[in-house]
Every structure is written in structure tokens, then in C-alpha cells.
Amino acid sequence: MTKEGSQIFDQFKRLPNELKPIKKALQQKKETVTDVSNLTNHEAKLVQSIKSQTRENNLNNITRTKAYLDFFKRNPAIEWAFLAHMVSRNAGWNMTDLKGSLLTRLMTKEQQEYFFAFLERSNWLIFHDAYPQLLLYEESIRTNKNQFYLLPQFGISYFMQVMWDIYYQKRDNYQLxxxxxxxxxxxxxDRVIQNKDYQATLMESLEFKVQELLELNQILFPFSDEKQVKMIGQSVHQFASLKERILLGKRLYQLLFDDEFFSNIYDMALRQPHTGSRKDYWPYIFNDINESNPGEPFQESLSNCKLIPGANRLYSPTLENAWSNVEQKPAEKGDWYSDWEVIHYLRKDPSKVNGNIYEEYCESLEKVELAILAKGPMSK
Structure with missing residues (x-):
């Protein structure tokens, strides 16, 4: 076990009773058979159908974001699918930010392309791994038969084979x-965060650190009432830390399904299709048409979360107009699971998550504008 992993779990003295069956099942890990020749004709067709649907829906951020939402509408018990939809919306906004009116003045084209490749590869991989799991669940419900023994056909971790089997028995939505x-x-x-290609070209780049320093790194769950745009969310810190990303995911999940917010966020997601442009949720501040004239000096647009009178809205293009589809190389093989102690993350945190993010996000945008003004015209 890694040093970081040991530090995480030192605080835990006893394993809760509800996690002990999971520990037992994980400790019984055995080699799984993925030979297609062992499948019945029906099973082989099902596997091929799921692989085909996964490829079709994993073309780009727009298609996968829609697929997560469509699945959740059909299967509201699988709450992770809506969390994935909302986080995928944020990934799309981050992708188009790279071509918007702010970051284009702070990053070179090469750096924009590296950052996009990092985001796209990460989100492509997650969908490639997760969507077959969702479709196998759907098939299990349709046939009233546990189909998760087929997970090895998709290279799914043994950890999730155990967790889906337990979910099929217990129906614990939080745990799943x-x-x-x-x-x-x-x-x-290992496939992206610790990948040397991204470490060398992106994770250590100045601009990546500048974004973190400027705190332009929030994950937002926007919604609206009759008067104004509202949002809740969390800031991303220490993105390179696996532990911090998992804890962030847990906070986002708790926040999203808080009774105070869920229905409003879900309603907005249903009303507004995802385009990748931040205009989707904030048309008073962002526009998917560039209102500035080519070559004109940069001017501030925002003050106290409002557009300065006479100022242009910030340019936030649609994904379609910002980036072309990327042909991804096959996912790297291998099972990440090696230590049952990861189940300590399944413990519930009784504390309430503070999702206040509106003012922080506004301040972040204004900080970026100030950084652009301080930098002056970007050299070509």
C-alpha cells in the first residue's frame, strides 16, 4: 500500500459492519476470464451491442454528456449518472474556455491543445469504462437477471464487479x-494523471499552475429562479492527488443530491441542452458569438458579477465551433484495484457540504481579466 494510502486510513480503527462483506468479497479476487469464445450467442451479441453503443456515444463531450443524462432519465436510481452528466458539462465548459475570450490571451495555441487533450482523454476514458457498466445494469433490470458477470468483457475493474453485485442485492444508491x-x-x-506525456507537457506547465493560482477551477452546478442565475459547486484543489479527487467527487455528489438543490438543477439540465458554451446557463455574461472586433485591445467586461455598461459579453463558443472530434487510441489495459482498503472511502460523512460558489467564481473571472490586462498584448 502507498504511503499516501496508509495515511488516509490510519485514522480508521474499526471497519463498519456494512463494509465487512465488501472487504471479504474483494479479498477473494481471482483471475477473470474474458475469452469471447466462452460466451453464449446471446451474451456475445449483448457485449458487442454495448461496445457499439459506447463508441457511438463517446464521440465528444456533447454526445457523452447527453448519454449520461438520457441514462439517468431512464434509471433515476443510478444517481452517479446525473453527477457524471453535470461534471461532464463542466468539462465541456473548460474545453471551450480554451478558445474563449479570456484564456486565449493567457495561453499559447500549443498549450490550449495540450490542455484540451488532457481533458478529452480523461473524459473519454471515464465514459469508455463507465458506460458499459450502466448498460449492463439496465440489461440486468430489463431481464431481472444479474448480468454483471459480463463486466470482465469490457475490462472493468474487479472492484466494480464486486460493487455491482452487492448493489444488485442491497440497492444502496449512495454506496454505488x-x-x-x-x-x-x-x-x-495512471492512464492520464501520472502519464509522463501529460506530466511533461501540461501538468507542470506555467499556465496550468496560473489557473490554479487564479482559482479558475470551480465545478459549477447552475440553476435559475425567475429573477437570476444561481449556482452551487466546489473548487478543485490539488487535482494531482487521487485522494483529493475522490473526496471532491463525494462532496459534489452530496451537494448535487441535496433536497434543497436537486430539483432545480435537474430541471435546468432538462430545459437547456448542453452545447459547451457557458451561454447555456449565463447568457447575460457569456455569448457563443464573439462580440469583439478582431485585433482590438482587451477591455474588462465584469464588475461584481455584472456586465459593465457598454462592455461586450465574454466569448464562450460552442464545443462544435471550438474543437474537432478526436480519434482516441485504445484504453490502456490493466486493473487499478489492488488493496481492499479503498472501501474506507465508502464511509458516509455526516457533515453538510458548503456549496457557496457564486461570488468566488465571479471573483475568479475578474482576476483573470486583471491578469490579461497586466500581461498586455500576447506575443505571437
Whole structure:
């Protein structure tokens, strides 16, 4: 076990009774068979159908974001799917920010492309791994038969095979959602976060650190009432830490499904299709058409979360107009699971999450504008 992992779990003296069956099942890990020749004709067709649907819906951020929401509408018990939808919306906004009126003045085209590749690869991998799990659940419900023995056909971690089997028996929505958070973050840890290509070209780049310093790194869950745009969310800190990403996912999940917010956020998600432009939720501040004239000096647009009189709205393009689809290389093989102690993350945290993010996000935008003014015209 890693030093970081030991530090995480030192505080826990006893394993709660509800987690002991999971520990036992995980300790019984055995080699799984993925040979297609062992499948019946029906099973082989099902596997191929799921792989095909996964490829079709994993073309880009727009298609996968829609697929998560469509699945959740059909299967509201699988709450992680709506969390994935909302986080995927944020990924799309981050992608188009790279081509918007702010970051284009702070990052070179090469850095924009590296950051996009990092975001796209991460989100492509998560969907590639998670969507077959969701479709197998759906098939299990349709046929009233546990189909999760087919998970090895998709390279799914043994950890999730155990967790889906237990979910099929217990129907603990919280436990499954957190398990999927644990899985997705571990799945991308070696494939992206610790990947030397991204470490060398992006994670250590000045602009990546500048974004963190400026705190332009919030995950937002926007909604609206009759008067104004509102939002809740969390700031992303120490993104390179696996532990911090898992804990962030748990906080986001708790926040999203808080009775005070869920219905409003869900209603807005249903009303407003995801385009990748921040205009989707804040048309008073952002526009998917560039209102500035080419080559004109940068001017501030925002003050106290409002557009300065006479100022142009910030340019936030749609994903379609910002980035082309990317042909991804196959996912790297291998099972991240090795230590049953990851189940300590399944413990519930009784404390309430503070989701106040509105003012912090506004201040972040204004800080970026000040950084652009301080930098002056960007050299070509």
C-alpha cells in the first residue's frame, strides 16, 4: 500500500459492519476470464451491442454528456449518472474556455491543445469504462437477471464487479455512487494523471499552475429562479492527488443530491441542452458569438458579477465551433484495484457540504481579466 494510502486510513480503527462483506468479497479476487469464445450467442451479441453503443456515444463531450443524462432519465436510481452528466458539462465548459475570450490571451495555441487533450482523454476514458457498466445494469433490470458477470468483457475493474453485485442485492444508491467515483478516479490515475506525456507537457506547465493560482477551477452546478442565475459547486484543489479527487467527487455528489438543490438543477439540465458554451446557463455574461472586433485591445467586461455598461459579453463558443472530434487510441489495459482498503472511502460523512460558489467564481473571472490586462498584448 502507498504511503499516501496508509495515511488516509490510519485514522480508521474499526471497519463498519456494512463494509465487512465488501472487504471479504474483494479479498477473494481471482483471475477473470474474458475469452469471447466462452460466451453464449446471446451474451456475445449483448457485449458487442454495448461496445457499439459506447463508441457511438463517446464521440465528444456533447454526445457523452447527453448519454449520461438520457441514462439517468431512464434509471433515476443510478444517481452517479446525473453527477457524471453535470461534471461532464463542466468539462465541456473548460474545453471551450480554451478558445474563449479570456484564456486565449493567457495561453499559447500549443498549450490550449495540450490542455484540451488532457481533458478529452480523461473524459473519454471515464465514459469508455463507465458506460458499459450502466448498460449492463439496465440489461440486468430489463431481464431481472444479474448480468454483471459480463463486466470482465469490457475490462472493468474487479472492484466494480464486486460493487455491482452487492448493489444488485442491497440497492444502496449512495454506496454505488461513491464506488463509481472511486473507480473513475483510479481508472484515470495512471492512464492520464501520472502519464509522463501529460506530466511533461501540461501538468507542470506555467499556465496550468496560473489557473490554479487564479482559482479558475470551480465545478459549477447552475440553476435559475425567475429573477437570476444561481449556482452551487466546489473548487478543485490539488487535482494531482487521487485522494483529493475522490473526496471532491463525494462532496459534489452530496451537494448535487441535496433536497434543497436537486430539483432545480435537474430541471435546468432538462430545459437547456448542453452545447459547451457557458451561454447555456449565463447568457447575460457569456455569448457563443464573439462580440469583439478582431485585433482590438482587451477591455474588462465584469464588475461584481455584472456586465459593465457598454462592455461586450465574454466569448464562450460552442464545443462544435471550438474543437474537432478526436480519434482516441485504445484504453490502456490493466486493473487499478489492488488493496481492499479503498472501501474506507465508502464511509458516509455526516457533515453538510458548503456549496457557496457564486461570488468566488465571479471573483475568479475578474482576476483573470486583471491578469490579461497586466500581461498586455500576447506575443505571437
Amino acid at each position: 455512487s461513491v464506488a463509481l467515483i472511486i473507480n473513475e478516479q483510479n481508472y484515470i490515475e
